[in-house]
Amino acid sequence: MRYRRLGQTDLEMSVLGFGASPLGNVFSVVDPAESTRAVHQAIDWGINFFDVSPYYGATLAEQRLGTALVGRRNEVILTTKCGRYGANDFDFSPRTIVDGVDASLARLKTDYIDLLQVHDVEFGNVELIVTETLPALQGLQQIGKARYIGITGYSLETLITIAKLAPIDSILSYCRYNLMVHDMDKTLTPLAKKKGIGLINASPLHMGILSPSEIPTWHPAPPEIQAAGRRADEICKSHGLRLTEVALRFSLAHPYAASTLVGMSNVKQLEENLRALEPSDDASVIEEIVTAIGSNLNYVWPSGRTDYVESSARTRSISSRLRSDCDHQP
Numbered sequence: 001m002r003y004r005r006l007g008q009t010d011l012e013m014s015v016l017g018f019g020a021s022p023l024g025n026v027f028s029v030v031d032p033a034e035s036t037r038a039v040h041q042a043i044d045w046g047i048n049f050f051d052v053s054p055y056y057g058a059t060l061a062e063q064r065l066g067t068a069l070v071g072r073r074n075e076v077i078l079t080t081k082c083g084r085y086g087a088n089d090f091d092f093s094p095r096t097i098v099d100g101v102d103a104s105l106a107r108l109k110t111d112y113i114d115l116l117q118v119h120d121v122e123f124g125n126v127e128l129i130v131t132e133t134l135p136a137l138q139g140l141q142q143i144g145k146a147r148y149i150g151i152t153g154y155s156l157e158t159l160i161t162i163a164k165l166a167p168i169d170s171i172l173s174y175c176r177y178n179l180m181v182h183d184m185d186k187t188l189t190p191l192a193k194k195k196g197i198g199l200i201n202a203s204p205l206h207m208g209i210l211s212p213s214e215i216p217t218w219h220p221a222p223p224e225i226q227a228a229g230r231r232a233d234e235i236c237k238s239h240g241l242r243l244t245e246v247a248l249r250f251s252l253a254h255p256y257a258a259s260t261l262v263g264m265s266n267v268k269q270l271e272e273n274l275r276a277l278e279p280s281d282d283a284s285v286i287e288e289i290v291t292a293i294g295s296n297l298n299y300v301w302p303s304g305r306t307d308y309v310e311s312s313a314r315t316r317s318i319s320s321r322l323r324s325d326c327d328h329q330p
Helices: 032-044 060-068 094-108 126-142 156-165 184-195 223-238 243-252 267-277 283-296 312-327
Strands: 003-005 012-014 016-019 049-051 077-082 084-086 113-118 146-153 170-174 198-202 259-263
Touching: 012 016, 016 198, 016 267, 032 060, 032 267, 049 259, 060 094, 077 094, 094 113, 094 126, 113 126, 113 170, 126 146, 126 156, 146 156, 146 198, 156 170, 156 184, 170 184, 184 198, 223 243, 223 283, 243 259, 243 267, 243 283
Parallel strands: 016 049, 016 259, 049 077, 077 113, 113 146, 146 170, 170 198, 198 259
Antiparallel strands: 003 012
């Protein structure tokens, strides 16, 4: 296993991270005993980064991960999130954040979180997140319930706006750097590097599209994007390769991201994902896949509040207003 430091923190993360959302039956019904074996085996094989959220499976993923980590908590970097609690249930107010973190700590059977993240920030009010939510997380830092704080989301513009206005340790971006989308490196990665903010890349399989498995019915990508994923699978099979391994290896090669998170819930998936750490020359296959994806490369679906969705004018206005407020502080 290889390890990288997350930004300016002292967290040395395994480059392959254990995404625990599947433990909440998000993709399919999971055997709790098997998922516990997967967690233990992952630690034994060097994975030390585990990421979860109360949103995944309506707190079930946190419960199962907490149970699996009993006796092994000190061997891992544990991250969870706050602010999102259901498909359409968001609350970024300080009181809900503080109470929610206490509930997460109880489910995870620990008294601190290594990295506490505001979940899917594009669904919140940016001003509220900057002026109230993140200060609440800083308060949790001061009393030892969180070592570091960060933000997560799909909208690069919203992530960038917040990162410019508030002190954070990390950014988790999903579905914006993999075989189908590369645009994270156009804007977000340069900013993170400039400010010394740690970067975590998630969903290297594009939430299941870059996999031979059945794509979840809730997936937001349109049919043509899903079809492009099936073409990528056919190309890999024609070369005797597994699409998931090629796709994961591509993301793991990112030079700045401290870790790439991939969801897993059993030992078989874990073993398959670990094989992506082995060196392999996939360059010609990747070029063939990118060519086959064609005009669908870098397709981005709408996500978040309609008044914030990829609206540069809106985010510039927020930035200007917040900076003006800061300038007038005594």
